[in-house]
Amino acid sequence: MPKKKILPVAVVGSGMIKFGELFSMSFEDMIVEAYKKCLRSVDKGIDEEEIEAAWLGITFGSLIRRESVTGASLAEPLGLLPKPVTRVENACASGSDAVRNAAFAVAAGIYDCVLVVGVEKMRDVPSQDSLIAQMGISQHLWWHPRGSTAPSLFGQFATSHMKEYGTKREHLAMIAVKNHANGAKNPLSHFQMKITLEQALNAPMVSWPLGLYDCCPTTDGAAAVILVRAEMAKRYTDKPLYFLGTGLATDTMFTHWKKSYTSWPAAASAAEEAYEMAGIGPKDVDVAEVHDCFTITELISYEDLGFCKKGEGGKFIEEGRSHLDGEVAVNSSGGLKSKGHPIGATGVAQIYELWEQLKEEAGERQVKNAQIGLTHNLGGSGSIVCVNIFGTEPR
Amino acid sequence: MPKKKILPVAVVGSGMIKFGELFSMSFEDMIVEAYKKCLRSVDKGIDEEEIEAAWLGITFGSLIRRESVTGASLAEPLGLLPKPVTRVENACASGSDAVRNAAFAVAAGIYDCVLVVGVEKMRDVPSQDSLIAQMGISQHLWWHPRGSTAPSLFGQFATSHMKEYGTKREHLAMIAVKNHANGAKNPLSHFQMKITLEQALNAPMVSWPLGLYDCCPTTDGAAAVILVRAEMAKRYTDKPLYFLGTGLATDTMFTHWKKSYTSWPAAASAAEEAYEMAGIGPKDVDVAEVHDCFTITELISYEDLGFCKKGEGGKFIEEGRSHLDGEVAVNSSGGLKSKGHPIGATGVAQIYELWEQLKEEAGERQVKNAQIGLTHNLGGSGSIVCVNIFGTEPR
Numbered sequence: 178m179p180k181k182k183i184l185p186v187a188v189v190g191s192g193m194i195k196f197g198e199l200f201s202m203s204f205e206d207m208i209v210e211a212y213k214k215c216l217r218s219v220d221k222g223i224d225e226e227e228i229e230a231a232w233l234g235i236t237f238g239s240l241i242r243r244e245s246v247t248g249a250s251l252a253e254p255l256g257l258l259p260k261p262v263t264r265v266e267n268a269c270a271s272g273s274d275a276v277r278n279a280a281f282a283v284a285a286g287i288y289d290c291v292l293v294v295g296v297e298k299m300r301d302v303p304s305q306d307s308l309i310a311q312m313g314i315s316q317h318l319w320w321h322p323r324g325s326t327a328p329s330l331f332g333q334f335a336t337s338h339m340k341e342y343g344t345k346r347e348h349l350a351m352i353a354v355k356n357h358a359n360g361a362k363n364p365l366s367h368f369q370m371k372i373t374l375e376q377a378l379n380a381p382m383v384s385w386p387l388g389l390y391d392c393c394p395t396t397d398g399a400a401a402v403i404l405v406r407a408e409m410a411k412r413y414t415d416k417p418l419y420f421l422g423t424g425l426a427t428d429t430m431f432t433h434w435k436k437s438y439t440s441w442p443a444a445a446s447a448a449e450e451a452y453e454m455a456g457i458g459p460k461d462v463d464v465a466e467v468h469d470c471f472t473i474t475e476l477i478s479y480e481d482l483g484f485c486k487k488g489e490g491g492k493f494i495e496e497g498r499s500h501l502d503g504e505v506a507v508n509s510s511g512g513l514k515s516k517g518h519p520i521g522a523t524g525v526a527q528i529y530e531l532w533e534q535l536k537e538e539a540g541e542r543q544v545k546n547a548q549i550g551l552t553h554n555l556g557g558s559g560s561i562v563c564v565n566i567f568g569t570e571p572r
Numbered sequence: 573m574p575k576k577k578i579l580p581v582a583v584v585g586s587g588m589i590k591f592g593e594l595f596s597m598s599f600e601d602m603i604v605e606a607y608k609k610c611l612r613s614v615d616k617g618i619d620e621e622e623i624e625a626a627w628l629g630i631t632f633g634s635l636i637r638r639e640s641v642t643g644a645s646l647a648e649p650l651g652l653l654p655k656p657v658t659r660v661e662n663a664c665a666s667g668s669d670a671v672r673n674a675a676f677a678v679a680a681g682i683y684d685c686v687l688v689v690g691v692e693k694m695r696d697v698p699s700q701d702s703l704i705a706q707m708g709i710s711q712h713l714w715w716h717p718r719g720s721t722a723p724s725l726f727g728q729f730a731t732s733h734m735k736e737y738g739t740k741r742e743h744l745a746m747i748a749v750k751n752h753a754n755g756a757k758n759p760l761s762h763f764q765m766k767i768t769l770e771q772a773l774n775a776p777m778v779s780w781p782l783g784l785y786d787c788c789p790t791t792d793g794a795a796a797v798i799l800v801r802a803e804m805a806k807r808y809t810d811k812p813l814y815f816l817g818t819g820l821a822t823d824t825m826f827t828h829w830k831k832s833y834t835s836w837p838a839a840a841s842a843a844e845e846a847y848e849m850a851g852i853g854p855k856d857v858d859v860a861e862v863h864d865c866f867t868i869t870e871l872i873s874y875e876d877l878g879f880c881k882k883g884e885g886g887k888f889i890e891e892g893r894s895h896l897d898g899e900v901a902v903n904s905s906g907g908l909k910s911k912g913h914p915i916g917a918t919g920v921a922q923i924y925e926l927w928e929q930l931k932e933e934a935g936e937r938q939v940k941n942a943q944i945g946l947t948h949n950l951g952g953s954g955s956i957v958c959v960n961i962f963g964t965e966p967r
Binding site for chain 1: 577578579625631640641643644645647648652653654655656657658661662663669672673676677679680681682820821822823824825841842845849951952955956
């Protein structure tokens with residue numbers, strides 16, 4: 178019998194800036210504002226000096242501007258010098274994995290109180306090329322899928338799922354409609370507009386079967402959380418989020434090496450590790466922030482996370498089971514689709530949504546009786562997935 | 573009184589490949605060979621399946637070849653899929669900080685046995701430009717020190733130390749002579765040749781007062797360590813290295829913002845955190861791998877680490893106190909100067925040297941009665957420093 182793993186860690190503060198095209202804000206402006214909002218979110222107050230260490234989640238280092246972003250790039254603008262700061266980079270899952278590593282340090286008893294900031298400045302550089310091309314993965318190698326873009330890579334999963342399980346473009350559109358409706362209720366979302374099923378279905382095609390509204394935007398943003406030892410949590414707030422479980426898993430990066438085009442095995446592995454640590458199952462999750470970089474990613478993730486059976490993702494959205502009043506409210510924040518996807522910030526911003534939901538502070542988009550929340554953060558075409566689980570009560 | 577922090581973690585295996593200009597080896601070749609050597613180094617054997625998670629230390633992602641290196645970039649070539657792998661990037665201190673984070677996960681009781689690999693492929697791309705320019709730090713900003721190179725940045729520290737404390741070029745040359753002599757005894761070192769004081773002093777000038785032999789080379793390489801829970805260590809070897817303490821600290825990145833040009837405050841902070849956790853002081857250290865990217869870095873680090881008083885670094889090397897038979901053997905491996913400095917690999921390779929020294933397997937360069945070893949890994953012009961301490965006995 179495997180030993181019981183526990184994370185005696187809690188979230189006692191979280192902040193995020195309004196996501197969008199933030200040409201007027203520097204890298205420093207974004208992280209400082211997210212940090213200040215995070216400090217102010219601590220109900221009973223916190224002295225900055227209590228923060229002993231930090232983790233930074235960022236992928237591009239804002240592409241051209243700062244290729245060599247380090248822990249010091251966070252510590253200096255925030256006035257944390259000389260405190261220790263680790264930079265974690267794990268493609269689109271960087272933010273979640275930064276939180277995971279920070280939690281390990283607290284659970285190990287090394288630090289009582291730590292900060293995690295996720296950030297990405299993506300709009301300063303025009304999208305001359307695809308995201309994949311900008312990331313420059315192995316482009317000189319003979320087997321590199323030349324011309325591939327993120328929509329083309331994820332589009333292959335959509336066509337496979339359609340062929341295998343009868344999923345329709347309407348199912349994908351329903352996810353876009355749901356997430357835009359949720360985002361319209363989120364003042365920090367990049368987009369705040371509802372769309373109709375017809376708009377989604379008739380939008381310009383990007384890469385079949387993914388149309389414009391099946392794709393998340395390119396967004397600037399930053400988010401932050403403060404983690405403390407669980408037994409200290411009530412000093413800071415009467416409603417902490419207890420960190421119940423975390424899981425990270427890897428898979429082959431390139432589609433031509435993948436064994437399945439209708440699931441991401443790393444998501445199932447990461448979820449299994451996190452569920453086991455949390456001592457819960459998928460049916461216990463009330464609210465989930467799922468990595469909907471494309472609508473098909475959310476649909477397949479319903480299955481990978483165990484919210485429904487394999488192949489039933491289409492039915493799951495069709496029956497409204499992932500709506501705000503459904504079995505599990507998925508992407509109540511608007512998700513990457515509507516809230517935006519500043520890569521390194523995403524995993525941390527997902528926790529910000531749980532912070533609002535589990536404390537019943539989510540306003541118009543509040544999910545009733547939300548007690549257990551999950552974040553699912555997928556990167557590198559499904560080669561890296563991190564799942565984190567939080568609850569209103571400690572395990 | 574601050575609480576006692578402990579790291580119940582031990583190193584039970586370590587391997588590194590021969591450092592050098594490895595044009596014939598791919599990124600994958602390098603990490604696979606380091607991993608295999610690491611597995612074979614475990615005295616009583618280890619089943620690969622026992623490794624539950626891994627951390628990857630890498631900075632450039634091999635510059636042009638793979639800009640978006642993730643945990644999956646390690647997991648796939650090593651056959652670790654779907655295990656969790658975190659990529660840590662913290663400039664030249666990436667390798668040490670990856671080990672620090674891995675140790676936290678083990679100390680937290682999440683994993684019993686983890687792997688850390690550090691790697692950098694630096695020679696595939698010709699040095700068309702300086703390392704600093706290739707890293708592209710904030711080059712578009714008005715205050716960026718245009719034209720700056722690593723030798724020019726570190727040269728400023730040398731001239732300041734000479735002016736303030738009467739340090740001479742001869743002192744720097746003595747460090748080069750020592751480290752080349754040590755490297756000549758290390759079969760895995762990039763350079764394996766002794767040099768004379770005259771050669772060092774008469775070598776071509778790179779950036780005053782740093783000549784060719786004051787600068788470390790550009791090197792390809794990889795190194796690996798296996799960490800387990802301390803109480804399990806004897807299952808794998810009768811001579812584990814117990815992880816006694818770790819410290820990380822940050823400082824301002826650019827020289828025009830630094831308060832001192834004769835020390836790196838982050839080194840003192842990181843050392844303080846590590847010494848306190850280890851329950852030791854500088855005088856207890858028998859063997860130290862110090863980040864001698866330039867000879868002046870080693871000289872100042874004698875002072876920052878507390879091996880001698882401020883300003884006495886020149887005297888320290890002149891009196892032979894950092895030689896193999898000195899008070900503390902510094903860079904018995906040859907250091908970055910002679911062994912080479914594949915950025916992400918360096919902090920892990922420093923631990924490999926301690927693995928050989930503390931187990932008394934260092935052959936010709938064996939330090940007598942080496943029981944406590946320290947690694948000092950400095951990055952981003954001193955803006956990130958990580959110090960790790962190991963011993964033959966648990967704390």
